[in-house]
Amino acid sequence: MAAVVYLALILSFSAVSAVTNITPDEPPLLSLKAPNTGWSSPVTQVCNWTGVLCNRHERVAALNLSNMGLLGTITSDIGNLSFLVSLDLSNNSFSGGIPKEMAHLRRIKDINLNFNDFSGRLPVVGFS
Numbered sequence: 001m002a003a004v005v006y007l008a009l010i011l012s013f014s015a016v017s018a019v020t021n022i023t024p025d026e027p028p029l030l031s032l033k034a035p036n037t038g039w040s041s042p043v044t045q046v047c048n049w050t051g052v053l054c055n056r057h058e059r060v061a062a063l064n065l066s067n068m069g070l071l072g073t074i075t076s077d078i079g080n081l082s083f084l085v086s087l088d089l090s091n092n093s094f095s096g097g098i099p100k101e102m103a104h105l106r107r108i109k110d111i112n113l114n115f116n117d118f119s120g121r122l123p124v125v126g127f128s
């Protein structure tokens, strides 16, 4: 019985990594430590996650999590969302620093981080 459960676990983990390989945007999205987004990888793909809008190449182009009552922090991995054009995290309870890796978002045009609990300054973005 235990062995069956164990095998089922192994199978479900390999299913997870198979799905995970589909888009390089998933790890940076999950790096947003916002546990209450309801995002989970095996169930739906990132382009179908709440607040995520993809371009036609299925890369994340817009992220809008405004007004969702989210607690969280942003890590440097946000800089890996290479195709991000618009980021709206406004009116939540994100806290901590704003990582300098935001400057790697070369396509970014709109950033709205208003009404959160961030500390520190917004790095210069879009020019690296």
Ligand SMILES: *[C@@H]1O[C@H](CO)[C@@H](O)[C@H](O)[C@H]1NC(C)=O
Pocket: 027, 028, 031, 077, 080
């Ligand atoms: C982001 O990119 C860096 C450098 O390419 C890499 O080391 C890191 O693992 C990436 N992080 C995620 C969450 O994809």
Ligand SMILES: *[C@@H]1O[C@H](CO)[C@@H](O)[C@H](O)[C@H]1NC(C)=O
Pocket: 043, 044, 045, 048
């Ligand atoms: C996207 O999400 C909807 C419900 O939120 C679901 O019905 C649909 O199957 C999902 N599509 C994919 C490709 O995951």
Ligand SMILES: *[C@@H]1O[C@H](CO)[C@@H](O)[C@H](O)[C@H]1NC(C)=O
Pocket: 064, 065, 066, 067, 086, 087, 088, 110
């Ligand atoms: C994000 O969504 C809110 C609605 O929840 C909307 O008012 C706002 O304009 C959107 N932000 C962007 C950048 O589209």
Ligand SMILES: *[C@@H]1O[C@H](CO)[C@@H](O)[C@H](O)[C@H]1NC(C)=O
Pocket: 067, 068, 069, 091
């Ligand atoms: C901020 O978000 C809360 C929900 O978390 C919502 O009730 C409130 O109306 C929002 N405020 C603005 C100015 O959008």
